[in-house]
Amino acid sequence: MLQTAQRSSETIKTKAVPHERFLEAFRWMLLARTFEEKLVSLYRGGLITGGVYIGKGQEAVSVACGLFLQKGDIFAPLIRDQAGRSAFGEPLVDVARTYLGSRQGPMRGRDGNIHRGLPRQGQLAMISHLGAMVSVTVGALMAKRFKGEKNFIGLSCIGEGGMQTGSFHEGMNLAAVEQVPLVIVATNNHYAYSTPNEREFACAELVDRAKGYGFEGYNLDGTDLSACLDVIGSAVKRARAGRPPQLLVASTLRLSGHGEHDDASYVTDEIKREPFAQDCLKRADKLIVDLNLVDAKRLQGWRDDAAAQVDQAITTAQKEAAPDANEDWCAISTRALVDQAQ
Amino acid sequence: MLQTAQRSSETIKTKAVPHERFLEAFRWMLLARTFEEKLVSLYRGGLITGGVYIGKGQEAVSVACGLFLQKGDIFAPLIRDQAGRSAFGEPLVDVARTYLGSRQGPMRGRDGNIHRGLPRQGQLAMISHLGAMVSVTVGALMAKRFKGEKNFIGLSCIGEGGMQTGSFHEGMNLAAVEQVPLVIVATNNHYAYSTPNEREFACAELVDRAKGYGFEGYNLDGTDLSACLDVIGSAVKRARAGRPPQLLVASTLRLSGHGEHDDASYVTDEIKREPFAQDCLKRADKLIVDLNLVDAKRLQGWRDDAAAQVDQAITTAQKEAAPDANEDWCAISTRALVDQAQ
Amino acid sequence: MSITYLEAIREAQAKLLRDDERVFIYGQDVGGTFGGAFKATKGLAREFPGRVLNTPISEDAIVGTAIGAALHGMRPIVEMQFADFSSLALNQILNNAGTHYWRTNVPVPITIRLPSGGTKGSGPFHSQSMESIYAHYPGLIVMTPATVEDAYTMLIEAVAIDDPVVYCEHKYLYYHLKADKLPTEGLPAGKARIAREGRDLTIVTYSAMVQEALAVAEELASDGFEIEVVDLRTVKPLDTDTVLASVARTGRLLCVGESFPWGGATAEVIARVTSEGFHLLDAPPQRVNAKDTPIPYHPNLWSVHRPNAKSIAAKARNLLRE
Amino acid sequence: MSITYLEAIREAQAKLLRDDERVFIYGQDVGGTFGGAFKATKGLAREFPGRVLNTPISEDAIVGTAIGAALHGMRPIVEMQFADFSSLALNQILNNAGTHYWRTNVPVPITIRLPSGGTKGSGPFHSQSMESIYAHYPGLIVMTPATVEDAYTMLIEAVAIDDPVVYCEHKYLYYHLKADKLPTEGLPAGKARIAREGRDLTIVTYSAMVQEALAVAEELASDGFEIEVVDLRTVKPLDTDTVLASVARTGRLLCVGESFPWGGATAEVIARVTSEGFHLLDAPPQRVNAKDTPIPYHPNLWSVHRPNAKSIAAKARNLLRE
């Protein structure tokens, strides 16, 4: 039960992942990449206020997080999870609305960029403080158990940086104590902002932490979509089957700045040559071409479709009104209680 | 470097621990036990205000923590470390003063019971919030390294309950990142206050956490003084020799209430029959008698001496004045800055 | 029959567990046969199996878990072992629970019980009053019950409210305060209470200091002064209207709080009264707070550190002389 | 030459590292070639090898480590990436650093830099002003520099002070505020500064709001009003004397702060002035604070949420009319 294993799946020829799933995942990745490229260009053009944080290079891990979840599951995405959020069902227009501050977005201009969510639909709205959403996921799963729901799981994302927070530790331990069906997907993209792994932790393998909590732990190659689908899909299955909580640690490189304000000049050339620095989207694309899973025309059609979806989402959101400052400025829902004096 | 090992040392006949060390440790244990029994009777008699928290059943682990430390080392004892504190050099009269609120104690009546320390002498003054002192120990060790000191180590104590705090996790991880010569001695006494292990953590072995941080980890039998001296002594040696930080996990049972206000009726009879429920002091005593390490008369002399020391400490402290409420009530040392308006 | 403040808290929780299956209690040592460091949940784990749960020593995750459960239909009650340890859950309380409704339109109905305030010999880490910290940040309701009756009805109300409630129960009142029976209803949150009528001076206070203020009122009555005592009940929202109406009657304001002197509830009350009711005042408003040091262990020091009937009476007499 | 508020902070740290070998800088991303999320430590890691250290994302342990190092002879400067994340270090700050000297007689000379306050589009978790939380608890000095000169001299002073200092630097001022050169000396901590003299109304404020207040003073000058602006510089200790002296001259008090409205620095100032200088006031004291909600992301909302020259001027005009 507590073993820590290394899994690898070189190509989808392993049959672990059916072609359809792979292609579906690829399309979400494509959509996320296209959308985020658009966000970047809007940001560069001064059309987005605040920060833009993208998941370039991490779409394979992220999409696999969103793809195996069902209605009734809990998803706690983090900074770099555009692909997973979309795959889980977040409407692209809501993302555009959040970045552009539309009053029709789920955050109504009150919160921006990655700090969005649809809690009623099971997608938690992250706060910035890393690690904090793990225990929130645990609580949501406990609620479902209390209410007698069945066949639900939770999936909470984290970076290797966030794994060093006290909040993460407490949340992970509590998940094990409560034996909730939780999958934690950690992505070690080798940096927390500008800080390299050497100044983040000193263990040989982050996945070794699993055992110390009573989690099952697996490593995976975050640049290999097929591996991501296989390993994350299997972990989701195990969680649904009532196994102990699962810790997955994916290896990638963040292929962008921390945010778009950051040129990431601190990323060394050496690290850029590492296997984990490969672009998961390019790898998946090449595999599709090499194995001739989809012909060039259909592939182009997918690209066009992604671009069209992105355009539509952005155009819609751009037309919508900004929030109105003449609101009632009340932070609680029990308005009758509101302090009239302020 | 990252292996997790189980050590055991049935008797001191293993030669790992010389007789003299064992006997010295035994005397500190005796002193701590005698002193704490006295505290309990003062508390029952209404002569101590606030709480009394004793280390009954944990003296073997604790004494080994204090005994191998030298001047220049950093010791961060916790709730149940009377034996270790004494062995490290804390004057018994200062403990009495703290419990009795003498103005001549190191805490001058401002803080009581276990929240005492002599930071200038390397014994940190714990705050109640568990886990918080680990990083403080790390910082003290960094300071020593910055200043070019040599041959120092730090030893920080924790209970299995405190290991679940976020603060503990962050401190432990930081120790590994900074590669400071730290030994963490965790005592799993099977309860955090009334909460049994099942509701504290869900891993098979707490010591398995070591690997996930880049610590070296060892288990030990906390009821076996000889094992405590061996395992803790060796870890201290490794830390001094520049090895990675060390995590030791001792197994015991708290042989008292959480504090003296607590009758511990929640401790099950079943658990009281476990091997880890043995009284480490009785075990050491029996070994001394069985192996005839010391004759009965000398042993009695030690007991009498402990009783005399305790009496003297208490009598001295009881004669001293209480703190004067007409003080200047200033929480900062830079008095010139003090806000006159309050 | 007579019931203590502590028993009222236990009874409220028993009733909540009985009447509402969404309620569960989460915290260190609340469960098992033990029932909490102060026995506020004594017997409840047996009476309501699986709904009164011990937790690891993980304040941040305890509150995070409660937030998640509340978002998915539950009504968790969290017990902090001491208010002082809530410093470790503060991020979840302020930044997660406190912001959630405003950000997402989805409220977070959690109740966090903080055993608060000083008792003899408890020292710097088991005596704190943190209401002013929680009230400073938006999104939270902060209750500070001062009577057995309020302890009961306000806890029931806290769980009914859709927003996060920080419920500061005072440890000094646990055994000291008794009532004949439990009420069936009480004032709503956000409404202050005139604990004693008077016309010479208004003491505005809350929590354990209400008792001290009443003692002062009694003492000064023998000198012919009629002191009005306003019990805020909730420090946020703060019932400025009731306070202003009282000051309109008396012309004099003394604010008393057990927490530290810089900022906090007493400063807030004075700022409100002076900006909205300046001309009601016949004399400068005054405050009595704890001293600006950690809370001392030794009873000699502690009795001076916290406001008490004596120090409040002295301030009140001065103010009556102005 | 011209130097910004942010450059002054960097220069102060460079000087401290140069002059005092006990100083080191500890925090997320402060080191390497990066030099901090705001570049406040740019280049320092190279200039002072081994003394400007990146940390894991572990706010509690970062401050705990600084405390331990300070106890053993160092003078650590901690950079929080944003003030908002200090909620996770709050326990170490309040309960460990803040109590240590009083408990043990051994002071803890740490400086914690909090990049504070709102900037456009930063939202609920990257905009907070936490000075009122830290000032409420005993044992800390809380600095809130409002000028380039103060940013420089106060940071140097913070490190010299034996007690823990929470140094709240305002992100909005980082690039907006410039000076010709760095000063060689400044006012000591605990002393407020008259930022502009006037005789009709006193605005007491600190940090970024000083600039807004000065703009208001300028604006109202064209209507013939002379507004005095008091920059508190440190909100704790708070220089009541300077404030009272100003109110004695003007008879009118307006307190402005960017943090949340309940409690906090503005309430504290009003409570002090009204209890100690009630008869100096010719009109009710007033406050302008941020609104009692999380800090909004959208610029339309944010510009209304925070006090600004317009909302302050409106309040000032009303007050001048009373």
Ligand SMILES: Cc1ncc(C[n+]2csc(CCOP(=O)(O)OP(=O)(O)O)c2C)c(N)n1
């Ligand atoms: C508790 C906390 N401290 C600091 C920050 C500021 N911060 C935002 S993202 C980030 C780096 C995160 O690194 P990692 O978890 O590895 O995720 P990645 O950005 O690499 O995907 C930091 C330090 C934060 N969000 N939360």
Ligand SMILES: Cc1ncc(C[n+]2csc(CCOP(=O)(O)OP(=O)(O)O)c2C)c(N)n1
């Ligand atoms: C962060 C924190 N939360 C709660 C407490 C209250 N408390 C004091 S001791 C204790 C139990 C500690 O258990 P453990 O760490 O196993 O040590 P033991 O008492 O068993 O020696 C608790 C919950 C605390 N001191 N710190």
Ligand SMILES: [Mg+2]
């Ligand atoms: Mg990372």
Ligand SMILES: [Mg+2]
């Ligand atoms: Mg224990």
